[in-house]
Amino acid sequence: MGEATARTLEGRTAAPPPNGESADRPPADRRLSPRGPSPRGRRSPRxxxxxxxxxxxxxxxxVYSLVRNAVPEQKAQALRNADWIWGAEHTLRIAVEDTVNRAVNSVTWLVVGxxxxxxxxxxxxxxxxxxxxxxWHPGRYAAARLVLFATTGVALLGYYLFPLAPPRLMPGGDFVDTVVVHHTWGSMASGNLADVSNQYAAMPSMHIGWSVWCGVMIAVLVRPVWGKVLGVLYPVATLVVIVSTANHFWLDAVGGLLCLGFGFGLSYVWYxxxxxxxxxxxPVVDR
Known part of the structure; x- marks a missing residue:
């Protein structure tokens, strides 16, 4: 009796689990990702x-370029909005763009760069x-791409609802259009290319939205410290450039950050x- 019972138990132990699962592997629903099952109701990256x-x-x-450039160029309203932004920055005591612009413009090699x-x-x-x-990060790619696309999409609403002249187009001569002055190939909103680009789509700044997106992805995901440092410095350098070339106000950068925040929020909700x-x-899902 004892031997028969032992053989029966041994047979039960050696029997393979149902559905073809290996004894040393977790069930399929726990192998959706290294962090465990995806939250219920969330999309899994493909x-x-x-x-x-x-x-x-x-x-x-x-489509982005088509829509952005098709937004009516409301020059009068864009200039009024620029005056309002410039006044608001004076109130906040951050209106130093003209000083930065003229200082950088005096160093030819720097401003051309x-x-x-x-x-x-x-x-x-x-x-x-x-x-x-x-x-290198295919599991994160779709969510990161959604952030970028959502950021850019909501920026189009800003161009339509709040037309804004960049500082270089404000009357009064306080700002220098560095592309025109130094005859460099540059922004599509300056020089010979100005006719094919909306001149009054400065708010929000997608140079900031996109550069901070790049910086976050690089700083968080790369391993070398120097790579993380470059990820942090890139959006900072971009901020200096957009102000020095009189293409944006500081507050345009804030608008870009708000759009990016919307993009990250939507990606978080979706994934x-x-x-x-x-x-x-x-994630690999067994079928």
Missing amino acids: RPRLWFEVLLIGVSYW MNYYYATLHFVLTIGVLVWLYR GAFPYRLARRV
Whole structure:
């Protein structure tokens, strides 16, 4: 009797678990991500597809440019809003953009470098960070992309509802349009390219929204300390550039941060976590 019972128990122990699960592996519903099951009602990131991402980014930027440039150029209202912003900054005692602009303009090599920075790095580094996330952080890519897209989308409302002239277009001669003065290829809102771009879409600043997005992704996700430092310095340098070239007020940067906050909030609601808190790899679900 004792031997028969022992053999029966041994057989039960050795029997494979149901549904083909290995004895040393957790159930499938616990392998959705390294952090455990996804919160109920939340979307789980999927593996990004290269062709779809390239198409989505291209079409989205085309639509963004089309809508941004189609916003009525309400010059009179934009100039009144610029006067209001400038007055508000004087009240807050932060209205030093004209001083910074003229000081940087006196150093030719510095201001020319800033003109090219303003015109190129805004796009190059943002695309670079997207590619980096796609390649090395696929589990976080979709949530991070949603932040960027939502930030940009809500910025379009700002361009429509609050047309704003940049400082360089304010009458009175206090600000210097550095692209025009130094004859550099720069902002599409200056010089020969001004006719194909909305001149009065300065609020919010997407140079700040996008650069802070890049900075957060880099500073939080890279391991080397020098990489984290660069992630922090990039949006700071961008802030200095947009003010020095008279393309934005300080408060335009605040508007960009508010839009970015909306983007992070929407991503959190959709995925149940901020992008950098998700698993690095796309969760594998057994079928």
